[in-house]
Amino acid sequence: MSEQVAFQHIEKTSLIGKRIKKPDAPAKAMGKTRYINDMVLPQMLYGKILHAGRPHAEIISIDTSEAENLAGVHLVITAKDTPELRLGFVKDNAPLKDRVRCERDEVAAVAAESEAIAAAAIKLIKVDYKDLPGVFTVEDSQKKDAPVIQEHFPDNKSLKFEFKHGDLAEAEAKSDIILDDVFNVHLVTHCCMGTSCAIADFDHNGKLTIYSQTQYPYNYKMDLAPALGIDAGDIRVIQPPTGGSFGAKLDVYPFEPVAAILAQKTGRPVKILFDREEEFINSPTRQPASMHLRSGCTSDGILTFRAADVVMDNGAYTSWGATVPVIMMRTTSGHYRVPVVDFKGQAYYTNNSYAGSFRGYGNVQMTYATAQHMDMFAERLAKDHDLDPIEFRLKNAQKSGEVTPQKSYLRECALAECLTTAAEASDYVAKLNKYAAEREQKGRYKHGIGLASSIHNAGGAKIHKSDGCGTILKMDDYARVTVITGASEIGQGIDAVIGQIVAEELGVPPEHVTLVNNDSDLGPWDVGVHASRTTFIAGNGARRAAIKAKKQILAAASKQANVTAEELDLRGGYVVQDKDGAVVTRLDKMLRQMHFQPEPDVVMVSDYYEPNSEPEGRDHISDHSAAYSHAVHIAEVVVDTLTGEVKVEKVTMAQDVGRVINRMGLEAQMEGGLAFGLGFALSEEMIFEEGRLKNPNFRDYKVPTAPEMPDLDIHFIESDCEEGPYGAKGIAELPTIVIAPAIANAVYNATGIRFFNPPMTPEKVARAIWEKKNS
């Protein structure tokens, strides 16, 4: 920068709400990024796992001798080599199995010189199985004589959840309309572009370095340690660039300890990388559920109660999937004002695959039910009581300051504004009535419009003892900033947001901020990337650290300029007078002056931000998030009534984002989140037959392609969250949660048929229309 600027004035500007480029985007777009999948370490061996490929069996014997004798094979291990090692939410899982409980079960593993040798060795392992009768539905799992899947759970019952509030009988008596339906949400999976991968490497002191795609590196150590029989303190987690997580990497899965055990026993780094078929079969899914929902409402359009009885297929092991009722019940009790709530959730062990976390965590499932019931009420009330469908929803929409039965405190609530904004922008009511009137007229193609909304935690979710995040910030002699944060970057964009926030506070360009967040030996603690929490929690932490640094600099500058620190500001790489922006000195010069003096004053600050939320607790009555947010989606569809194809033409989205931080990142989250929900609603489905996945490929598991994306009309509602950074709320899950029921409601508007069992595939829709016509 030239010295001429020294006589200028620098205006106060803000980066908040601007479009900030994601720092790693060019490298990713150009194919230069070295993902974990690309990594090769010196002396590295390739690990490969033998999966059972059958749903339920005893293992009579395993003969590994031929595999061991293959040239290039270093080691073959089975459950005999890993006794007592456990993993999983209730420690019902093991790295290698001595009995088969589902198709994906890990029976043996090989470490070899090359991928090809490892693959060949796997084929040489001879396993003698005795197949057992399998349990493939929750109904069969509950039968008296059902085979027992986990010996510690003889009745096949896994996790159970309950929440009750108010007098259900009284509420039912007060209800003029009661809806009673069963919704069955299907199995889908994350389909991360980067398939699962881990590289494990032990040093001579017995310390493990694991290169991992995990999205929760600090608790990951705690979960991985018992699966290896080592101390969590002896694990270092390095997170190279990863090709997506979306919740799939929020637990430890068997391939990770298997890679580590192979590395430990061979003394060499070992890499396990799934191919796409392995990825489909051996990755967590979204939790499927059968949701029996009863909802009541008065003829004035006031909700009276919701009762939900949720039954879940736990699969063979318990990961985070079976815990989703924690959020399902928040939706049941908090998606609109629900005075009386009765929620039950029970998971049953089966011989199917098992679910993990997945973007939307329980809310994708529950909102599919609650938002359709709201639409069914709206239709009845409009028809019988002349109540406008938006007015009905506004009557039941909470307002700022309300508290839900589970004690979620809705400090800033913008549901009403989301509803009116989206309804007006899309001309919702007029179209709804027009399309309903056209439904019974002639014509192959039918238009429909559908509205759905939901609530989600937007200030973290305190399911652990802390929901905090640590930040360390330092500045060098050139006014470059390094931020070491606990927050992981898994593609969601915290790299851009932290750069932006720190740049905002310190008056430097965002590209002068370097983020260090991929090494658990460097970073301070963080819960992980989940619950739409990172911008809120890590953003707050980074901002607080930057403010501390700024104070330190301004205190030093105030001495030099002989003014108070309050009269100074940092702008455009300069220390300036706050009132008129008159330049005092260059920031880098100031930092050097602070540094090179008899009593050096170097900028190195730290912060641990803990949100003001309460732990979830066993009774589920707590303000478990520091903020809550709402979104409304209005989908416009065209249904081909002959082929059953549903084309989503346009979606109007209104979401309470608190405050826009990085507008470009926010838009991308809306688009990407919606794409997930679109696939869930219309085309994606894991097809299992007797516990075996029949479509482990992108040919038959249909993720939406780019041309299927609808036009989006996105409205950001800024409710200015008091606790959030600059007013921001967490945003990433709602776009996935709300779209599917909006499409289902639109398809109903077009066809008069309700789809309670997604996905709404062409065949399912065509058949329902054909049956209705021919009944």
Add this chain to the structure above:
Amino acid sequence: MSEIEKYIAPEEVAEAVEALGTGGVTIVAGGTDLTPQINEGRCHYEPTLMNIQRIEELNRISLTDGEIRIGCLATVSEIWYNDIIIEHADILCQTANCFASDQIRNAATIGGNICNASPAGDMIIPLLVLGASVELASWKEGAMEIRREPLDKFFKGPGKTIRNENELLVAVIFDKPSADFIGQFRKSGPRPALEISTVTVGIGGDLKDGKLENVRVAFGAVGPTPLRGKATEVALEGQILTEDIISNAAAAAQKDASPIDDIRATTWYRNHLIAVFTEELLNNVC
């Protein structure tokens, strides 16, 4: 694990056909079917891998003496953008538009699509509608011998054809359609790209004075091979396309087809779509 012992890349047809005569050869052209099938373990490499992409002669598209000839190496994209095809056989362009994705269209060859003999092979349907034949070249006593077989006799079952292992499919040939020819193609699936057909329908014929003549109908993914819709052809031949004739044809189409249940669709849906698409295509024409 099968090992490739030798790789050859001839530049002349005769050279390729001679090599094929020695046996133990896997032919690779676009590789868009071969590679995934090898990876899935559905087929294995023979000791010799022969890349035929360097044989320039085999990717030509020509019109000579009323006959259109498409060399086996013509890619789906090349067919789509070829002037002769655009002018005389638009139904191939309609199909190319629905075929896989841009990247796959740029690599996948017409010869490969035919020889892969998938019941759902998209490009086969319009070729059946055009009454195409294939040329199979083999090496006999020091010289190349060519036989010509009608395409509707070529397929024997999923992945199975009458082509012998020592034969190279060098071209697909059909008579230049008349000026009155209309051809229509329809493929199921809401995805604009990368959809494996659950049902495909092709209908072609000469539309003269409101009557449809020389009708050919073909269906994909509703039987063990791509098939001609003989009953549908009878229902349409020489007819004016009234509402009744169209619904007769749709009913005949369901008789022609013998679909199965699989993970992509049920028999019910395939039968349903066959009728829907047949009606749709005929309505497009009249």
